[in-house]
Amino acid sequence: MEKEAKILIVDDEERIRRLLKMYLERENFVIDEAEHGEQALEMALASDYDTILLDLMLPGIDGIEVCQRIREHKATPIIMLTAKGEETNRVHGFEAGADDYVVKPFSPREVVFRVKAILRRASATAFLKTDPVVTSHSVIVFPDLTIDHDAHKVTANGQEVNLTPKEYELLHYLALSPDKVFTREELLKDVWHYDFFGDLRTVDTHIKRLREKLNKVSPQAANMIATVWGVGYKLEVPK
Structure with missing residues (x-):
């Protein structure tokens, strides 16, 4: 390091x-x-x-x-x-x-x-100290949700959403592949980097918390995080 x-x-x-x-x-x-x-x-x-x-x-x-x-x-x-x-x-x-x-x-x-x-x-220090410099390739924009990766900033319905580092990483990971379904195991491996340690409830709890925070400012953004029963989760883009 x-x-x-x-x-x-x-x-x-x-x-x-x-x-x-x-x-x-x-x-x-x-x-x-x-x-x-x-x-x-x-x-x-x-x-x-x-x-x-x-x-x-x-x-x-x-x-x-x-x-x-x-x-x-x-x-x-x-x-x-x-x-x-x-x-x-x-x-x-x-x-x-x-x-x-x-x-x-x-x-x-x-x-x-x-x-x-x-x-x-x-x-955490990097998240707090990163200057919000915006470049076009680092911003993911959906109708009700914007993720500025350079600034590590998420806005929904025009309001900033305060996320923990792991909540941000999970949302950003899903947003990079909209409409793609990820299993809990895949999310543990790719977001948490756990190949053998880890509890699948960790993913469920973070998804729940992420939805709750988004829902406070934009129910539409919260509803984009969809559960695919028996499989996992995806970020669903409104048609």
Whole structure:
């Protein structure tokens, strides 16, 4: 990578933070640590991290609230760390704006894999700092939806839609091949870069969240994201 990626690990268990830090530092990542929600929120808003590993069950402010409050200001990719049996919390985490999750007990190598998958795409800092320079070949225009890839900007019904990096990538990927149906497995592989790790519900939750955000400004744009039952999803262009 061109620069050392900066990662924030948030977990109240020191042994987990130490384990993740050891594996991630082997990959030359720069690591900061936080042990509770208030500290994590303060650090996340004060610095531009490339990824945040966020435990959901934290003392004080829990991980879901931390995620929601970060999302009010930044689009930093967030990977949730959750214990088995916390499926409801994972769904709430996705709805709060998380991009991915890893279930405890986890393999540290899996966490490294997921971090690298997120960092292969544009980091949150790149999304926030990219100048909105428009070139004709980078803009995808539909009747109710416009995607400016240079500026990483989505507008629907003339209003900008605030998307997380992963939501943007998913929408842009579908928009590059309008009316083509993609399976959940294809989307996991091409958008999340998961060849063997990954939960198909990750795709469903991001599609749901993407539709909800578009629907707030343009129901027509939201309806373009069509479910093909038993197969997957496509971006359907109005006839």
